[in-house]
Amino acid sequence: MPLILVHTERFAEHQTPPGHPERSERAEVMDVVAERWRERGAEIVAPREATHEQLARVHDAAHLRRIAETAGQALALDADTYTSPESYDIARLAAGAVVDAVERVMESRSHTAFALVRPPGHHAERDRAMGFCLYNNVAVAAAHARALGAGRVAVVDYDVHHGNGTQHIFEADPAVLYVSTHQYPYYPGTGAATEIGSGAGAGFTVNLPLEAGAVDEDYRTVFDRVVLPVLRQFKPDLLLVSAGFDAHERDPLGGMRVTTPAFGAMTRELRSVAEECCHGRIVAVTEGGYDLQALGASLDAAVSALAPSPPPLPWPSTTIASTRGRDAADAARRAIAPFWALG
Ligand SMILES: [Zn+2]
16 A cells, blocks of 8 residues: 655745745655655655535634635734745645645545644634634544544644644534643643543543653553543544644754654554554645654654554664653643543
8 A cells, every 4th residue: 555645845945934844844854754655655646635525514604704815925823824825725735735635535545644734723713713723634634534534533632832733623522532731830821631522522632731841651651541441442443643843853943852762652652543443544644843853754754653564663762761651641631530530
């Protein structure tokens, strides 16, 4: 089965002011990673634009109209979120890329796919752009998978920021499980362990708020004690990954100490769960990552975890003692105890 990298050099045109971390060089890093995997036999697919119907499953009409009106204009939508004249087209391509990746995986043309996209998506709410994000790409993907017949979809988000948009869009929906590891307290302010979903969706939002400074072992602890056992009980028909690399120790925005090999290990663990639960169906989509060297290396490690014959990708071991992972796992387990059997 080919590995599918959905990307386009046009993502470079979603630009923000010089000096801003969300700059076009990030798209060039993605192009270098994609080219390296093309040489190793990966299939590279150029995306088509998401349709209005696909976007409207997770965004309201006023938001879609507002983003469409930015076409051809350079605007500030909030303190962090700018558009260039090209952003509307590029954002529709980014959302379309994850739609395409989901279709290929759900139709078993490939079991794994990685969508390399700009702009990111997980902060975008149903009704507004936020935190560099115009459309919530991973939410569009989850809704599309449901429309294609997936009964249960899991989203795991290891970006250093909490995916407020993804959580809110699905918080009352028991068919979409949202699990996030993130720095807390931190931007965007959401993601406490006690946020567990609402109504019929209670228990289907799982937050692992990690204190700044968390290391690889902390992530391993929360994966072993919460993320992986909850996924195995939920038994998704498709696993989606919000793959942000801003928890990396080199990242200028995030305050975590995660190393490059840990991104390979986390992604490999998620693929293993997908192989147990859903015939290996897993789609990863890029989110943040603001140190270019760390982004390139971590993205490469994550892509390798979804390759046809992945290397072992073990968890790295550091010698730094930290209780951040245990604390986050304990808080999450207390909050979700009524819903999941975690021993
Ligand atoms: Zn982020």
